[in-house]
Amino acid sequence: MSKRVIVVGAGLAGLTAAYELVHAGFDVQVFEARERVGGRVQTVFFGAEQHGELGAEFVDDKHTALISYASQFNLMLEPAFKYPDDLCYYIDGNFFTQKTLLSQQQDSLNDVYQKLDQLLEQLADPAQTLAQWLAAQHSIHPFACKVVRQQSYGMYAADPEAIGVGFFAYSGTSGDRNLRIRGGSSQLAMSFAHFLGDCIHLNTPIVRIGQQEQTVAVSLKTVQGQVEVFADWIVVTIPWSVLRHLSIEIPLTEAQREAITHLPYGISVKTLLQYSNRFWQQSSWGLVVAETPYQTVWESTVTQTGEVGILACTSSGTPSRNVAGHSVELAQQTVSTLKPNAPKALATATHDWSADPWSQGSYCYFVPRDLKSWRSDLPYSAGGVIFAGEHTAPVEYCGYMEGAIRSGQRAAKQILAFAMT
Structure with a gap:
């Protein structure tokens, strides 16, 4: 046959x-x-023998199929982030790490995630967008609402006014540890x-x-x-x-x-910025969720050697339309907002996945x-x-x-x- x-x-x-x-x-x-x-x-390579990802990057510890193939091909996995310890926030013009969050802010985040977990347990798919659901939860603190809205862009490359809250709830099913190849x-x-x-x-x-x-x-x-x-x-x-x-x-x-x-499909622009030194480490940056043109920022070179380092910045959903065409400039502006007096990047790379004819969106x-x-x-x-x-x-x-x-x-x-x- x-x-x-x-x-x-x-x-x-x-x-x-x-x-x-x-x-x-x-x-x-x-x-x-x-x-x-x-x-x-799509991995891209920079000077100083460093690299970053313009496309898919993270592997959760529950991603057993990928981990199995990595083992077959003798590829090593290395740590990226640990949740929630490495999460940081830039909300209302203020920067917060897990250690500097106010108790009211932490309680409000715990409250909203608990409510989302309940949707997941019920296998619920309400006729509400994430934005509508947040507006209906009168007990949720404005800080938590703003964080979750930004996570809709960062996790799903989708506007909170578009994504179903039932689907968004699945963001809590990943592992506690993020890895990279x-x-x-x-x-x-x-x-x-x-x-x-x-x-x-x-x-x-x-x-x-x-x-x-x-x-x-x-x-x-x-x-x-x-x-x-x-x-x-x-x-x-x-x-x-x-x-x-x-x-x-x-x-x-x-x-x-x-x-x-x-x-x-979500729309997303991802931009990589290589700097001469890792100035962000002084502020204990992990994965930053921010009210800036780029809603998420993180270091791509956590385990890579040398003083030089790379920051990855993603802008998604409707805000990314304002980034397209000015991606590097606005990425550097975002970093300067998070870290005033940040130097100019040595090298850059960027990709607009919604403008890519063979993807026409991110995921x-x-x-x-x-x-x-x-x-x-x-x-x-x-x-x-x-x-x-x-x-x-x-x-x-x-x-x-x-x-x-x-x-x-x-x-x-x-x-x-x-x-x-």
């Missing part, structure tokens, strides 16, 4: 699916529109790619997905012109923000078409009610087409590298099951 599989997208979901299927003896071809593998994983997140993507070798075809975007009886096909843009490639199965891992603009000629259910058409989020309605009965296959990507992962892993990896594993298992029937 033929075992031909096309994988669309060489992000972590596509690379994982291809890796597992090649191990199982399938003939796999991976087509990637970008000139590199990794998708929304030593040498950069791209090390994992490159490890998969090294194994897959010539199976991967870069600079090859697809324009159409089709199916005829038992055969599926994709139309590709190549330097020779448009060509069509046939297989027994297709694993589609690209974001639905991109997929919805392609020709999809397969038998989708109404719920699938609705989800592909309307699933929202998915859910509006009120869609979490329950789409996740309860939405199948991730249609004929010979299997959908994967962080947007199809278990909800607690959406937006994470772990979610992409788990979805790739699930897609490979589905094809293995189909092949045995």
